[in-house]
Amino acid sequence: MQGANFDVVVVGGGISGIQAALDLADQDHKVLLVERAASIGGKMISLSKTFPTLDCSSCITTPKMSAAFHHRNIQVWTSTEVERVESRDGVRKVHLRKHPTYVDNSLCIGCRLCEYACPVEYPDPFEEGLGAQRAIAVPFTNALPQKAVLNPRYCIACGACIKACPTDAVRFDQEEERLTVEAGAVVLTTGFVLNALELKREYNAARSANIISPLQLERLLAPHGPYGRVLRPSDGKVPGNVAFVLCAGSRDQSIGVPYCSRFCCMYSIKQAMLLSGALPTAELTIYYMDIRAFGKGHEQFYQNAKAMGIQFVKAKVASIEPVTGDDLSLRVELEEEGGRVAERRHDLVVLAQGAIPVFEPSKALNTPAAEDGFLRQPDPVRITWTGVEGVFAAGCALGPKDIVDSIVEAGAAAMEASRFLALRAAGGSPGKEPDQLTNPIET
Amino acid sequence: MAKLTDDHKAALKRFRDQRKEGGVDPAEYAKQFRRERLAIEAALKNGPATVPVIASATGLSGKQVLWHLAGMRKYGLAREVGQDGDYPRYELVAADKDTHGKN
Ligand SMILES: Cc1cc2nc3c(=O)[nH]c(=O)nc-3n(C[C@H](O)[C@H](O)[C@H](O)COP(=O)(O)OP(=O)(O)OC[C@H]3O[C@@H](n4cnc5c(N)ncnc54)[C@H](O)[C@@H]3O)c2cc1C
Ligand code: SF4
Ligand code: SF4
Numbered sequence: 001m002q003g004a005n006f007d008v009v010v011v012g013g014g015i016s017g018i019q020a021a022l023d024l025a026d027q028d029h030k031v032l033l034v035e036r037a038a039s040i041g042g043k044m045i046s047l048s049k050t051f052p053t054l055d056c057s058s059c060i061t062t063p064k065m066s067a068a069f070h071h072r073n074i075q076v077w078t079s080t081e082v083e084r085v086e087s088r089d090g091v092r093k094v095h096l097r098k099h100p101t102y103v104d105n106s107l108c109i110g111c112r113l114c115e116y117a118c119p120v121e122y123p124d125p126f127e128e129g130l131g132a133q134r135a136i137a138v139p140f141t142n143a144l145p146q147k148a149v150l151n152p153r154y155c156i157a158c159g160a161c162i163k164a165c166p167t168d169a170v171r172f173d174q175e176e177e178r179l180t181v182e183a184g185a186v187v188l189t190t191g192f193v194l195n196a197l198e199l200k201r202e203y204n205a206a207r208s209a210n211i212i213s214p215l216q217l218e219r220l221l222a223p224h225g226p227y228g229r230v231l232r233p234s235d236g237k238v239p240g241n242v243a244f245v246l247c248a249g250s251r252d253q254s255i256g257v258p259y260c261s262r263f264c265c266m267y268s269i270k271q272a273m274l275l276s277g278a279l280p281t282a283e284l285t286i287y288y289m290d291i292r293a294f295g296k297g298h299e300q301f302y303q304n305a306k307a308m309g310i311q312f313v314k315a316k317v318a319s320i321e322p323v324t325g326d327d328l329s330l331r332v333e334l335e336e337e338g339g340r341v342a343e344r345r346h347d348l349v350v351l352a353q354g355a356i357p358v359f360e361p362s363k364a365l366n367t368p369a370a371e372d373g374f375l376r377q378p379d380p381v382r383i384t385w386t387g388v389e390g391v392f393a394a395g396c397a398l399g400p401k402d403i404v405d406s407i408v409e410a411g412a413a414a415m416e417a418s419r420f421l422a423l424r425a426a427g428g429s430p431g432k433e434p435d436q437l438t439n440p441i442e443t
Numbered sequence: 444m445a446k447l448t449d450d451h452k453a454a455l456k457r458f459r460d461q462r463k464e465g466g467v468d469p470a471e472y473a474k475q476f477r478r479e480r481l482a483i484e485a486a487l488k489n490g491p492a493t494v495p496v497i498a499s500a501t502g503l504s505g506k507q508v509l510w511h512l513a514g515m516r517k518y519g520l521a522r523e524v525g526q527d528g529d530y531p532r533y534e535l536v537a538a539d540k541d542t543h544g545k546n
Contacts, residue, residue, distance in 0.1 A: 116518070119473070119477070120469070120472075120473045120476060121476060122472075123510070131510075131513045131514065131517060132511070132513055132517060134518075135469075152458075152462060152467070153469060154469050154472065155469065156469055156470055156473045157455050157458055157459045157462075159447050159451065159452075162445070162447055162455075165445070168445065171454070172454035172457070172458040173458070209506045226513040227509070227512075228516060228523065229523075229531070231509065231531070233509060234504075234505050234509075235498070235505030235506070235509070235530070236505065236508070236509045236512070237494075237529045238526075238531070240529065
């Protein structure tokens with residue numbers, strides 16, 4: 001595939017990348033969608049339900065994944081990581097690293113017989129470590145592609161999978177490949193990750209299994225989650241008193257994340273609502289600095305949560321200490337009582353971690369990052385342009401945002417890329433685009 | 444069930460050697476995994492039990508027991524059966540021809 005040519009390479013197969021790829025492919029552009037994980041779907045495929053409508057997340061994501069995967073104008077390469085994007089002399093070069101999966105995808109039929117035969121299990125990344133995955137496995141039920149992937153960190157090379165495979169698809173001689181593809185335009189949809197749960201040391205997440213990440217709670221709430229129901233990880237108890245700590249990794253200069261992660265307020269409210277359904281007798285408390293419910297339908301969603309009896313306590317959580325019975329003691333400064341300090345006990349605590357970028361613009365695109373570390377948006381009118389010729393971006397690669405905003409931005413990035421290709425084909429000079437910045441809209 | 448060919452064996456050996464060079468050796472991890480899984484299965488032979496009960500019978504942490512039970516549920520080796528106070532109870536599923544966990 002060295003030197004393969006595409007109209008557009010879309011980097012990252014989350015909901016933003018899937019949407020951008022579909023919009024471009026529907027306009028007859030040849031698209032390569034590259035995803036470093038073993039399946040497309042990004043964060044959205046692992047969420048339980050989505051705010052503010054409480055729709056089933058995988059029910060919305062799966063058809064989109066499938067539409068992209070089977071589109072005649074889209075090639076999907078999974079287990080493939082984009083390392084660097086170059087934009088020079090009117091050409092985009094995308095440098096890729098294809099990780100070995102140790103399975104020949106042209107032979108694998110996704111039957112999982114290898115998985116059933118494998119004797120080793122490790123913490124399943126799809127279940128955020130709470131579930132178990134065999135060393136060779138199809139990543140999850142609705143993964144695309146439905147192909148087995150072997151994890152060389154845990155495989156003991158016993159050969160049971162080779163014996164079990166009906167198509168002789170397991171390939172222990174697969175090697176990592178590095179390759180470069182050329183494209184007219186590139187759309188970066190590399191998304192976000194959450195910062196470390198242990199980052200705020202005063203919260204002691206390293207000392208208790210019952211201080212969990214919101215992505216872990218998404219899996220606990222999902223219909224086919226790791227335990228099949230909501231239990232706390234330390235001892236399998238049905239939790240009776242759950243706390244959500246907002247801004248537990250955002251809006252905090254001391255940890256280098258001064259900005260707001262934008263979706264934490266809303267997903268925490270959503271999770272509390274879903275918990276009140278799953279655990280009708282549990283007490284649910286959200287400790288917040290302020291609730292940012294700015295999107296369409298969000299304020300109503302917040303009011304509904306209050307009406308359901310979820311407690312909203314305006315307070316700063318100063319520290320969290322593990323105490324007897326695997327419980328947690330929170331030291332809170334109650335803002336509405338003049339900063340009075342109180343101790344509150346809970347048996348499960350969810351920390352709304354900050355969302356930080358995955359892509360490093362200075363290393364991977366030879367362009368400085370924005371102040372917040374995400375990709376730059378130098379043109380206030382064409383917000384999906386990164387400032388690099390022919391390179392656009394959308395979704396959480398540009399900064400944290402919810403699914404609706406990510407999808408809208410993906411459509412906009414696809415339009416920009418399409419316009420860029422059309423201009424180029426017509427002999428226009430899209431290379432001069434930066435000049436347009438010197439002619440901003442008069443106000 | 445197919446047999447390993449010489450090509451398979453050679454590829455497995457190269458894979459093992461390469462990994463050793465890279466300083467990765469999952470053998471210890473796999474042994475411990477097996478030990479823990481067997482201990483949990485033994486604890487459940489006496490009938491359904493909650494995570495804390497299995498934990499004290501095996502000397503494993505509750506967290507580790509629950510993690511194993513998640514894997515055993517996923518592969519059809521255990522299931523939830525009733526509840527003791529706030530704690531669900533788990534039991535072994537007899538491995539028959541229809542379950543996939545007969546490894
Ligand atoms: C706990 C939680 C709950 C949420 N709940 C909701 C909700 O209910 N409603 C809502 O609207 N929003 C919700 N969100 C926000 C939602 O997750 C995001 O809006 C959405 O996932 C953004 O999609 P994305 O495609 O931009 O990024 P991602 O989902 O992060 O996808 C990016 C993809 O790019 C891939 N990638 C990264 N780097 C590379 C590379 N170098 N090469 C190849 N591939 C790469 C990644 O593997 C990933 O698959 C929630 C977020 C969290 C954390
Ligand atoms: S060779 Fe590795 S992946 Fe295959 S069955 Fe054995 S441990 Fe599992
Ligand atoms: S590698 Fe073989 S056994 Fe495993 S899922 Fe693919 S076809 Fe089935």
